[in-house]
Amino acid sequence: MGMLVKDFPQIKENVALHIKSLSEWVGGITHVSSKEQMEFISKKSDDLMTYAGGMASGAAVTLSSIFVFVGLLPIYIYLMLFYKGILLRFIFMWFQPEDHAKVKETIYETEAIIKNYLGGLLIQVTYMTILLGGLLLLFGIKHALLIGVIFAILNLIPYVGALLGNVIGVVLTLTSSTELGPVITVLLVIAAVQFLDNNILMPRIVGSKIKINALMAILGVVIGGSIAGISGMFLSMPIIAVMKIIFDHTIQFKQWGILLGDQRPARSPMTFPIFRKKKDIPTVPGVEK
Template sequence: MKNMPITVRRAIELLGLFFLVWAMFIGREILAPLLLAFFLSLVLLPIYYFLRKHRFPEVLAIGLSILVMILVFGVLIWFIVSQTSNLVADLPTIRQNITHHLSNLSAWINAKTHFSPDQQLKFMKEQSDSLLNNAVNMLTGAAGSAVSVIIFIALLPLYTFLILFYQNLLLRFIFLWFPAESHERVKEALSEIKSIIKSYLTGLLIQVTYMTVLVGGALLLIGIKHALLIGVVFAFLNLIPYVGALIGNIIGVLLTLASSSDLWPIFTVLITIAVAQFLDNNILMPRIVGAKVKINALAVIVGLLIGGKIAGIVGMFLALPIIAVLKIIFDRMNNLKQWGVLLGDERPSQSPMRHPQLRKQEPKVQSQLAAENNIQPPKNNAASIS
C-alpha cells in the first residue's frame, strides 16, 4: 500500500470509512449492546482484578463484578421509577397548571396579534389531532420496541461476562493482526485505550451522581416540586455533549411549568442548571476525566449525529468513547495520522499556509501543538504502527 499513489490511498481510506459506518448501521442491533458491554467490561476490570487477587475463581469473580453493575443500574432504575410515580400522582394538579398557563398564553397572543381565542383553539385542536395520530403510530410499534429493549438488556450482562471471560483470547487475536516488531506499540495503544475509556466512563458515573445532587438538591432546598426528577433527567441527558444539556433545560422548564402556576420557579431552575453546568464544565469534570485525549467540538457534534442516526440514544452515548478510541488508533498509525489530527483539538495558533512546519507529521510539531493546547500527547509518539 505504501507504493500506491496518494490519491488511491485516500480513496481507499474514504471507502473504508464509508463501509465502516454502513456496516455499523446495518448491524446496529448487534453492535450497540456489544460495544456498550465492551466499555462496561473495562470499568469492571478493577473489581474483577481485586477479586482475582483475593483468590476468587474466575467465573465467580466475573459474576460478582456483573452483579455489582446490575445493582447499580437497578438502584438508578428504581429511583427514576419512584420519582416518576410521584409525578403521575400529581397529574390532576399538573392538568390545572397547564390549563392556567395556556389561558395566560392565549390572552397574551390575543393582545399582541390578530389571532382570536377561537382561532387559537382551532389551531391547537388541529395540532392535537396530528399529535394523537403520531402517538398512535408510535404505540403501534411499541411492542417491537419493547422486545428490542428487553433483548438489549438481556444481552448486555451476557456480552459483558463473555468479554471478561475471553479477554485473553481477544487480546491474542488483536496482537496476531500485527507483525512482532509492532507488538510493543500495540500494547501501549491498548493500555492507553483501557485507561482513557475506564476514566471516561467512571467519570460519567461520578458526573451523574454529583449533577443529580447539585441540581436536584439545590431545587429541593428552594422548594421546586419534582426537584430530584429534574436533577436525574438533566444529569443523564448531560452525558450527551452539547445536545443533551439543551434538551435537559427544556424538559426541566416543562416539568416546572406543569408543576407550578407561577413563573419564578422557571428562572430558578434555569439559573440552578446554569451554575451546575459551569461547575461541571470548568472545575469538576476536567479534574475527574483529565485531558488525556481531547476531541474537537465539530467532531463531537458530527459523531453524535451519526451515532444517533445509527443507534438512537445508545449511539449518541457511545459516540464520544468510540471517537476517542479511533483517535488513539489514528495517532499511532503512519498512514492514518491525518484522521487523528482531524478528530483532535490540537488547534494551531498559526496558519499552515504561512508556516510549512505545521504541514508535517513530525512528533516535535505535534508535541508543540499539544503543549499550546494543554493536551497530554500520546506516549512514545515517535513510534507508530505501520
C-alpha cells in the first residue's frame, strides 16, 4: 500500500494516457470529438460524485461491520465451546432416542467438515499470496504482493471473489503501466494459479467428500451477502456443506441434499423405462381397445 501511494503521481499520468487513448478510440468509432466527450463527462460529474459518495459510505459501513464481526468472533467461539453441552442437548432433544446414533454421526461429520474447510481456507490464503505475489514479482509486475494479498482474500468468496480479484488486479496493473503486456501477464498468472488451486492443491488440503455444485454455491453467496453482508459471503459455503450433511442423513429431506451436491446421474431420469411414451395401439373400427 505504501508503494502504491508513493507511485500515485505516476499513476495519475498513466490514467490520463489511458483515458486519452480511450477517448480517441471512442471518437474514431462514434465520430464524437474529445471536446464533446469532456462536456458530456462534466455534465455527469455531479451525479457521478453523488453516486461515488454513496458507494464510499456503503463501503465504510461494510468495513466497520467486518471489523465488528472479526472482533466479536473470538467471543462467539469461546461461548459456543463453553456452552457446548447445552447446544448438544438441545439438538438431541429434537429426536427420538433410537435416532441419537445417527444424530451423533452427523455431528461428528459436520465437525470434521468445518475443521477441514476453515483450516484449508487459512492455508489457501497463505499459499495463494506466496504463489501469485511471487510469480508476479518474477515477471516484474508492480504492486505484485498487493495484488496477491487482495486476490487471496477475495478468493475465499466462491466464484464471485475470483472475478472481483481479476478485475482489481487488472485495474492496479493498468494504473501502473501504459502497456497491455503486463495486464495479459497478470491475467495468465492468475488463471494458472487458480487452476492449480482448484484442481490440485485445495482438494488435497481440504480433503472433503462434500462437494457443492456451482449453481447452489453462487446462489448461496448471493443469499448470504444479502442477509449478512461480506461475512455472509465468506460463511455461505460451510453453511451449505453442513446443510447438505443434514439433508443426506434424513429421509424426508434427502432430495435437497441431492440438489445441493454435484453428483450428476449417469443418464437423464426422463430416459428411464417408466417415463417412456408408450406407442398407441392400432384399433379396428367398431372394436373397443
